[in-house]
Amino acid sequence: MGAGRFAPSPSGELHVGNLRTAVLAWLFARSTRRSFLLRIEDLDRARAGAEDAQLRDLAAVGLDWDGAVERQTDRLDGFHDAVSTLRSRGLLYECYCTRRDIAEAPSAPHAAPGAYPGTCRNLSDAERAGRRAGRPAALRLRSGVGSFTVTDVLHGEYTGVVDDFVAVRNDGVPAYNLAVVVDDALQGIDQVVRGDDLLSSAPRQAYLATLLGTGVPQYAHVPLVLNREGRRLAKRDGSVTLAALERDGIAPARVRQLLLRSLGLPEASLAAALAAFDPARMPREPWIYSPLTAADAGCDD
Structure with a gap:
């Protein structure tokens, strides 16, 4: 049937906006019986250790992918x-x-x-x-x-x-x-x-x-994830990466639940979210994120 993909640049840690897009790419691919591939877009700039950190974060929120990770510099x-x-x-x-x-x-x-x-x-x-x-x-x-x-x-x-x-x-x-x-x-x-x-x-x-x-x-x-001022999410907005959120006592499983909640999907698991996923029903407006939103999410592990 073909394939979908998530293709981050290894320039730093993924933030919750990147992770939300990754979850959506996974949902779109899996719901249409496509393979889901991961590509590292490393032609431009790569920060030491960023790729490994990104792969850990994607796995930590429960995402899986098919085949080996591919890199632009190999092509x-x-x-x-x-x-x-x-x-x-x-x-x-x-x-x-x-x-x-x-x-x-x-x-x-x-x-x-x-x-x-x-x-x-x-x-x-x-x-x-x-x-x-x-x-x-x-x-x-x-x-x-x-x-x-x-x-x-x-x-x-x-x-x-x-x-x-x-x-x-x-x-x-x-x-x-x-x-x-x-x-x-x-x-x-x-x-x-x-x-x-x-x-x-x-x-x-x-x-x-x-x-x-x-x-x-x-x-x-x-839709993007924006801060409370309506600008694209960035590290200056506080606890926006998995590592920062974990330091605040918020586990990756809770972050995943928060992401699924923002999409109006069941929070129990990615499998439950996939069963309910319908692009026609997903939010069309940006998600306005605040670290307080995560801290007060009330998600269960």
Whole structure:
């Protein structure tokens, strides 16, 4: 039937927002009889010990996964093959722009706000050679569309901007939008469950998937966990990681119960939650979290 996944970056400990998304990804996959895979997205930054801590935390709240944990850094050949395919079709071009250049460049006529203005799209060979001497080039996708529509389990049809986004950074590392599409294709992932802050990136990724012929996955962008000020949860918000909560006397089993309660699901076990899980009935608004909520949860071990 395919597979779903959870794909954290090993940059630090998971917080309750990450864990809630992981639980939802597990529920979506298991409820549709898909495999559930775990991928460590370590192309960018990795903090020593973070991966092991994340795996312990996922297991501590009761999650299991199928097969071995995979890492992006073990799949560099797949990224290079995708870049070669796109390059051979004339779908990549060199870009020498800095973020400041892009911010200060006039927008192209009718371009969506924030879209890349195409500064380097049609440089001559001589212009490219001149710029190459001063700055390494990133590679951008030569997009043939301005927007693309995806279908999301929770959001329905969503149309978003598709500009000439970066496929390979100027340090040679595959950019997120390319890496995630290639990773999902190589792992046979056809269901992507993640935070709804990433919904706007789905049209770019789906469009790239059509160019590479890998198929567009089923998307489900789930509500985030926010602090009491309505901002994304972070360590500055207090006891938000399993380790911090355990120091406050709150066991991982209680954290799992709290997460399931926030989703309106039975708290007895993940199996009970899975039996009752229905995406149509899950909350659509962000969950506002406070460490006091956990301390006062009244969950039973």
